[in-house]
Amino acid sequence: MFTTRPTLQGTFGMASSTHWIASQTAMSVLEDGGNAYDAAVAAGFVLQVVEPHLNGPAGEVPLIVAPAEGPVRVLCGQGVAPGGATIEHYRSLGLELVPGTGPLAAAVPGAFDAWMTLLRDHGTLSLERVLDYAIGYAERGHPAVERVGETVETVRELFETEWTTSAAVYLPGGRPPAPGQLLKNPALAATWRRLLAEAAAAGPGREQRIETARRVWREGFVAEALLAASARPTMDTSGERHTGTLTGDDLAGWEATYEDPVTYEWNGWTVCKAGAWSQGPSMLQQLALLPGLTADDVEFGDGSGEDGAAGGGFRDPAFVHRLIEGTKLAMADREAWYGDAEGAGSVPVETLLSDGYNEARRALVGDTASRELRPGSPGGRTPRLAAHATEVARGRDAFRMAGGTGGAGAAGAGEPTVARDGATRGDTCHLDVVDRWGNMVSATPSGGWLHSNPVIPELGFPLGTRLQMTWLEPGLPNSLTPGRRPRTTLTPSLALRGGVPVLAFGTPGGDQQDQWQTHFFLAAALRPRVRGGLDLQGAVDAPNWHTESFPGSFFPRAMRPGSVTVESRAGRRMTDGLRARGHDVEEGPAWSEGRLCAVARDPETGVLSAAANPRGMQGYAVGR
Numbered sequence: 001m002f003t004t005r006p007t008l009q010g011t012f013g014m015a016s017s018t019h020w021i022a023s024q025t026a027m028s029v030l031e032d033g034g035n036a037y038d039a040a041v042a043a044g045f046v047l048q049v050v051e052p053h054l055n056g057p058a059g060e061v062p063l064i065v066a067p068a069e070g071p072v073r074v075l076c077g078q079g080v081a082p083g084g085a086t087i088e089h090y091r092s093l094g095l096e097l098v099p100g101t102g103p104l105a106a107a108v109p110g111a112f113d114a115w116m117t118l119l120r121d122h123g124t125l126s127l128e129r130v131l132d133y134a135i136g137y138a139e140r141g142h143p144a145v146e147r148v149g150e151t152v153e154t155v156r157e158l159f160e161t162e163w164t165t166s167a168a169v170y171l172p173g174g175r176p177p178a179p180g181q182l183l184k185n186p187a188l189a190a191t192w193r194r195l196l197a198e199a200a201a202a203g204p205g206r207e208q209r210i211e212t213a214r215r216v217w218r219e220g221f222v223a224e225a226l227l228a229a230s231a232r233p234t235m236d237t238s239g240e241r242h243t244g245t246l247t248g249d250d251l252a253g254w255e256a257t258y259e260d261p262v263t264y265e266w267n268g269w270t271v272c273k274a275g276a277w278s279q280g281p282s283m284l285q286q287l288a289l290l291p292g293l294t295a296d297d298v299e300f301g302d303g304s305g306e307d308g309a310a311g312g313g314f315r316d317p318a319f320v321h322r323l324i325e326g327t328k329l330a331m332a333d334r335e336a337w338y339g340d341a342e343g344a345g346s347v348p349v350e351t352l353l354s355d356g357y358n359e360a361r362r363a364l365v366g367d368t369a370s371r372e373l374r375p376g377s378p379g380g381r382t383p384r385l386a387a388h389a390t391e392v393a394r395g396r397d398a399f400r401m402a403g404g405t406g407g408a409g410a411a412g413a414g415e416p417t418v419a420r421d422g423a424t425r426g427d428t429c430h431l432d433v434v435d436r437w438g439n440m441v442s443a444t445p446s447g448g449w450l451h452s453n454p455v456i457p458e459l460g461f462p463l464g465t466r467l468q469m470t471w472l473e474p475g476l477p478n479s480l481t482p483g484r485r486p487r488t489t490l491t492p493s494l495a496l497r498g499g500v501p502v503l504a505f506g507t508p509g510g511d512q513q514d515q516w517q518t519h520f521f522l523a524a525a526l527r528p529r530v531r532g533g534l535d536l537q538g539a540v541d542a543p544n545w546h547t548e549s550f551p552g553s554f555f556p557r558a559m560r561p562g563s564v565t566v567e568s569r570a571g572r573r574m575t576d577g578l579r580a581r582g583h584d585v586e587e588g589p590a591w592s593e594g595r596l597c598a599v600a601r602d603p604e605t606g607v608l609s610a611a612a613n614p615r616g617m618q619g620y621a622v623g624r
Helices: 020-032 035-051 088-093 110-123 127-139 146-154 156-161 164-168 186-200 206-219 219-231 248-252 281-288 317-335 355-362 387-393 510-526 536-542 572-580
Strands: 008-010 014-016 059-068 073-077 256-258 261-266 271-273 430-434 440-443 493-497 500-506 564-569 584-588 599-600 608-612 618-621
Touching: 008 014, 008 510, 008 599, 008 618, 014 020, 014 035, 014 355, 020 035, 020 127, 020 430, 020 618, 035 059, 035 127, 035 430, 035 440, 059 110, 059 493, 088 256, 110 127, 110 206, 110 387, 127 186, 127 206, 156 164, 156 608, 186 206, 186 219, 186 608, 206 219, 206 248, 219 248, 219 281, 219 500, 248 387, 261 281, 271 281, 281 317, 281 355, 281 510, 317 572, 430 500, 430 599, 440 493, 440 500, 493 510, 500 510, 510 536, 536 599, 564 572, 572 584, 599 618
Parallel strands: 564 584
Antiparallel strands: 008 608, 014 430, 014 618, 059 073, 059 440, 073 256, 261 271, 271 493, 430 440, 493 500, 500 599, 599 608, 608 618
């Protein structure tokens, strides 16, 4: 089997992330005696430094935690809407959508508290040791990857004229950082050093210091700076300057929480996802539309390119058509049913994953591509879509609704498409770790990007923008509601066999995440094994695709009915076959779809494995 890299195998520890420095940081922590959770926390903070265009400390992170002994749990690091973030307030400002940038789009920051909670409950090392790596790279600098400078260039005018505190960090010498140029963030390093000093003053206890750090974030100098930033009039994607709604009570009253994952049994696997406040169950719905699928039902290329399917991906257009149409059905349900809703409006996840419901949905998949947004009626309930989503689905002012981007494939490697006003499709990072004891974690940090809000000069990072995913229309599962989480696209994955954690994986990519992850999981589960284990790298390398036949989660909530973007490596047989079935096929660059990370553990042999995505030339897996 031809792959870009080998699937790594070993017995000590494995880490995979979207940046090689974060992966090696995680491995260094494992070598230093830490466990998978210590390693994930250290690498998570490093990702905030080396991928500032994809995540930041005031963003969010959902995690799936699988201890060697104990149940799998979801740790929710997605903050809620502030108390003043009401539909009435935003409508009074003349807004139809939550802006894609600026303090009005900021939820209560969630990432920091989630990382601290993971370290406190599951880690073993001190706060000082896990933060040391991020502090070092922020102080001494790290070689900037190409995408950092490219992202900054798209918002250079905004930084120079409006967000000047961001220019001070990300336009060193008046120019975006060149590839390989050392990029420093001394203000961020100083923030972590001050936080450590205040935590140390609380006493010598490990947990006591972590708890003090959490309090300083929520109520101390960090909170004061976050609140000042929210109150500062800021130019956003509406073209106006607005202030945010974040208050001290919002910060002090929120903390990361644990919950049970949503699971689905598929062909001997138990796939675990975050709840319907994320888009995670949509992957499970896609699997529910494929019951009883076996390797004999799927035709794979050999990876040589001679068979027209370079990378060893799925070769049969009829099968890929079936996957695409299933994605459309699952995402239509996401639009109608998913959100952080309670009571009578709660999300009917059990019914959405039931055999009867999916048998009826499966019957909707025909021989040609659908251009309709077709949510189902679980339990006889009538689906309701946001008015904006319905208008987009009907094609009103299609170019404006599509953001004029020319399709996601044009951006390359799943990176965010950014306009001068900071509008972005959004993107993120991913991180998976497994240690020699069998502890496993999958995390998808995001938000608080360098182009989400101006850098807070006292802290070295900006607020996030996750509220842009909510609707300014009452009565929907994902309506903007104080105290509720915006429905996020962030969706780490973990899969078990026989009740034992085997595979952790995930990807950046906004709305594409649970499309690319479904394709990866099917390939990993169904492809021939390599050296006795899952062919993780083969599944990562396989040509991927995505559809935008549903309203996007990011401002301006675009939709392209019937679209499918396919990597050119998929071959002419695939693209011609999909076009013959009525799909509007856009051929993306050869390596542009999906940025998967994955680690695995064979419960019978204890052998660990890992793989990472070569697209974008950033992701890497390490281990031994």
